[in-house]
Amino acid sequence: MTLEPQIWREMGLTDDEYERIVTILGRQPNYVEVGIFAVMWSEHCSYKTSRPALKTLPTEGPAILQGPGENAGIVDIGDGQAVVFKIESHNHPSAIEPYQGAATGVGGILRDIFTMGARPIAVLDSLRFGELNSPRVRYLFDGVVAGISGYGNCIGVPTVGGEVYFADSYEDNCLVNVMCVGLIDQKDIKKGVASGVGNPVMVVGAKTGRDGIHGATFASEELSEAAAERRPAVQVGDPFMEKLLLEACLEVIKTGYVVGIQDMGAAGLTSSSCEMASRAGTGLEMDLALVPRREEGMTPYELMLSESQERMLLVVQQGTEEKVTEIFAKWDLDSVVVGQVTADGLLRLKEGDKVVAEIPAKALTDEAPVYHRPTEKPAYLAEVQDYPVDALTMPDDYNEVLLKLLASPNIASKEYVYQQYDHMVGLNTVVRPGSDAAVLRVKDTNKGIAMTTDCNGRYCYLNPKTGAAIAVAEAARNLVCSGAKPLAVTNCLNFGNPEKPEVMWTIWQCVEGMAEACRNLETPVTGGNVSLYNETKGNAIYPTPTIGMVGLVEDLNKVCTQGFKQEGDVIFLLGENLPELGGSEYLKIHFGLEQGNAPVLNLELEKKVQQLVLAEIKSGLIQSAHDCAEGGLAVALAECCMAGNLGADITMVRRFRGDALLFGESQSRIIISINQEHSVELVKKMVEAGVPYTQLGKVAGDSLLLNVVNPGCSGCGGNLLNLPVAKLAETWRGAIPCLMQ
Template identity: 60%
Template sequence: MPNKPWLSEGLTEKEYEMIVDLLDRKPTTTELGIFGVMWSEHCSYKNSKLILKNLFTEGECVLQGPGENAGIIDIGDGQAISFKIESHNHPSAVEPFQGAATGVGGIIRDIFTMGARPIANLNSLRFGELNNDKVQYLFKGVVSGISSYGNSIGIPTVGGEVYFSSAYEGNPLVNVMSVGLLKKENIATATAKGEGNSVMVVGAATGRDGIKGASFASDELSEDSKEDRPAVQVGDPFMEKLLLEASLELINTNSLIGIQDMGAAGLTSSSAEMASRGNSGIEIDISKVPTREKNMTSYEIMLSESQERMLIIPKKGKEQVVKDIFNKWDLHAEVIGRVNDDGMLRIFNGEDKVAEISAKILADEAPEYRRETKLPEYIKNVNEINANDIKSEDYNNDLLDLLSSPTIASKKWVYEQYDYMVMTNTVVGPGSDAAVIRIKGKDKALALSTDSNGKYCYLNPRRGAAIAVAEAARNIVCSGGKPLAITDGLNFGNPMNPEIYWQFKNSVEGITKACKKLDTPVIGGNVSFYNESPKGAIYPTPIIGMVGLLDSLKDKTTMHFKNEGDLIYLIGKNVEELGGSEYLELKEGKVDGYVPQLDLNLEKRVQKTVREAIKENIINSAHDCSEGGVAVNLAESCFENNLGVNIKINKEISNKALLFGESQSRIIVSISKELASKLENIAVENCVPYGKIGVVEGTQFKFNNLIKLDVEEMKVKWETAIEKKL
């Protein structure tokens, strides 16, 4: 053993001492490796657990909260939805194609292990500015990795978001959300119980890929990170498709005690976590594990993150059922050990015992740290932004420039590479506020959205994170749904840095506050720390993935204007706010200012107003106001049907804030003249400010006397901007 062997396992000297103390002896090489991954941030959440305990996780619809492979909510009729978001940032930074592909594979497994058939994927991506070769390589690689895996396995990629900012240049973010449908009675759990029950490994054979990936993900990226490429797993979507079908077939036979995906830390974490959940132990003989390569050591077999594998505890006597189903799909299914009742994880290699550790110690007793927090220096220097601080000569050009900035531009180049229609449930696909997925045989549907604005979270983490929740809910409402619950993908820099930890703590507080107010509990999620490159930390980026329910497909609403002559209303209030806006960054190259205010009471009422109007079936379109401001959001509603607008707003605020400010809690709707008074009544009843701001007409975009453009010209710029940069 080298000097201080714990260092290469990512453990501190103190943690090593704890381990010696807990075991009452020095750990073996395999044991130390096991501790290294199990006590890594990725598996143990040791730096985040204490903060995450404060999240709002309870609600009427919650069937399974955080702690399992994925959370589950009730959607009525005996049906349930399992969903979760997960990051694969570090692997994607060093090997974008495989990193992103296996990110998709990993989250899909989390969903079908719960007994749910995955029916939709979304992804939330962050890259540096597109004018740089390395960023383009990462961007293309990630998109094609997601496309390759998701398309092949036959789950539609129906939505998501992509932002470009230099803060993500060395460390892109790849967060994938998967959503599955199940019958309530088929909920599976990841528990190992019942002395003498068999432990089986099913799916792919184990190889030497992805060894110690969990530890790799729990460190900052450096110039040498490309040396860690062997820590990136290689995905096989074909194998996963077989595994998915076999697993769901098996779960339907009611032959299982427990089933768990082998994700981060492979066999180690799946066995320790399953045993710990069932207050049991597990004994494994690693010589029985099917391997792809000869002479793999016990260390390698225990720590491999080879993809497309599951650990299964069948009910007594049901081993053959498992084997028959997996053999039908040409997959391995081998008994590799048994459940015991003394709580110990014992690893044998044939006759030799190579590790013996209490499962509880590994899975639940990792140290928990409350890291130091400090108000970041830059926050003290955030300035108020006045409209006069932004120089502009021509609002026509400003609008065109915003529409062709990659963050705002159409993401067609991305989503046309994703199969967003397979399974034939996609009622509203990518490019609207939220995707809408029908549930065959029922009139109801799901609305799905992911949201986060890293700039807001950088300038004010608490408010920025709350806005992410509010915007996700607004998107759901605009699509005709009722917001139900969220999953959170928390992406931050190094938690040892007190300023980063402050960002983290405040973001979680913001999420909690908004979730409570909007009654959308967190049912699971993922923390990704150490998102730093030599250039510094990323913007704090808590990504909110939200699921909502449309009671009826009649409620389906899109953002597109539909009829000439329809009136356009803005529900909510325009405020003089330019801080953190896309406009400010475009014109002045600055990320500065006070993040738009968020009054959660007003937010709730605005959402209620639009939801009631949709239920009354009176409005023809609804679109959330977000990045780029009202001018950009109106333009987005014009494009699909090539309809123009004539906007006349009595202004109480500056032209710049009116056009491009990003005030929250605003929704643009269109409605026929005859029904407009009904909408006004609903708004008044809910004490919500509103304004009739214009009419859908012609093929030109006219806004007061400030902007006059052809919709076609705007659309071409918006649609081709990303492609032109590549």
């Protein structure tokens, strides 16, 4: 029986792809088989567009135990322990149904971590929305935050960090990227492999329903006006079920009975089964009639394509099925043997005795098409980069500008968000949300794990390559400011429609920039996720290659935070101030401009600054450290003051525009404070290391004072900032709650 072209086209396959299937099978596929190919060859599952670029990323390093290709990456943290981590997007579902979209995003990434045998210890969320003056945006923002809160709080994994950005480009297509970090003893690491011919295959956890069918396909197309009709493609999460599944899986994995295990995420039973077989070079035979289901009358097609949440596929050692079932029963969960591992390399699906599909497992994974799509530099770039930023009038009142910046939702306190997340459960959170990076202790050791997510989409829009490199550099800088050595990266690449050559060009540029920074800073990429087709009405989001990074704190007593610690401490700025205003939050807030070039990134300087700061945090010299990011030097100083509830008295030499000095966003800058008696020693070390520095002033009083002197120009100097810390804090804390009222 030959299918109508309409059928595979609606499932998202091209005619050429269909022909390829016919060639692989040597016959016409049936309906179930086409459905399976369509979902496995979707952009979401196959990475068919991004794979050539992703292959250029550095993935190896001394600490890397597992690079890309598994459910999550793994890095060594010594003592036989490891950190398992990954970031994933749930953009399309969240744009349609924010609560469930975000909730199941958390659920999915948690499963990727505990499927490897690790206990999840933290979640971070990197979120992007349109501007908060839009009612639709406020609805999406509140819904997403509530969804993360509802799922994460219930399962009892603390949400310890992340970021929230607001820009028009995300108005209809919000971004929800969720990162999970787990801890494991290396001996317990499990992988998604179906090895051992004859070993039983088990479906465990929730029953299968009709929800989320073709979710992966939905995630591989633009969001259209009709997207709301796709709401049935959004899954519904049950965090209570996931908590039981988490505890049961970790208990089963500890027994040693498990050969391979994989989450049924996107493309559900289809992807988990063929990926496990493909990795092991085996086949799988399953009788779909045995799969526990929520509804009567489900077809093999529906069972294979369902994205019902909180399910896992297990391959266990022959003869241990009963013991495994006992453990799941203890947690009141279903676990059913549905088939076994075979030697023939085929994914063979049956309904009772009848074979309903038979496909070589590798045809669905390794043999998926790869597209080298055309690229073209976007025309807008020259225009935005050449914008005459220097011709803009300088402000009269710097105090007013600083307060405006602190009230900008991109800079304002995100307490409104993170106080809705349980960020303390687990008793590991040593540095809570709101500092440069979150730090969690590793119980029974003196070690800590620092983690962060970073990306400035505006920089990537203005200069994709530099913007992506900055995301890596800033992530590493945040970890270093917390006293951690950066170890490895997971990334979430959010872009528009790659069939447009301009979008494809930015993907390649971003990956190039990311690769270069990762190589320089010695933080290899261990995997991640790609989310394309983030477009509505033909408009792409800002290119947003989110970086998740983890680092190791060797001595928990040497954790560092951003707040000033003590009156009289000397404040230094490490790195260089450059006359740069392009892409700054200041340009956006004060002039309504998102123009100019992204700040310059000198990776050699970046590395020197980071190495020195990390070394001197470890030596105990540095009291506080804070990355200079959005809003520039003035905002960073204000944040150090607010976090420490102490003022600062700063005097600087002005060599260029005052607004660029205060609000420009030059990279590779870190503000530190040290005890006065150590300042000579520190200066010596900075000179030796060739790290440029400026002595800014002292921690003093309860106001932020900033004066400039200008030796060549009488009358150009004077006081630019004079604001009580309480006033700064009131503005900064109050901004988002006020907008949400």
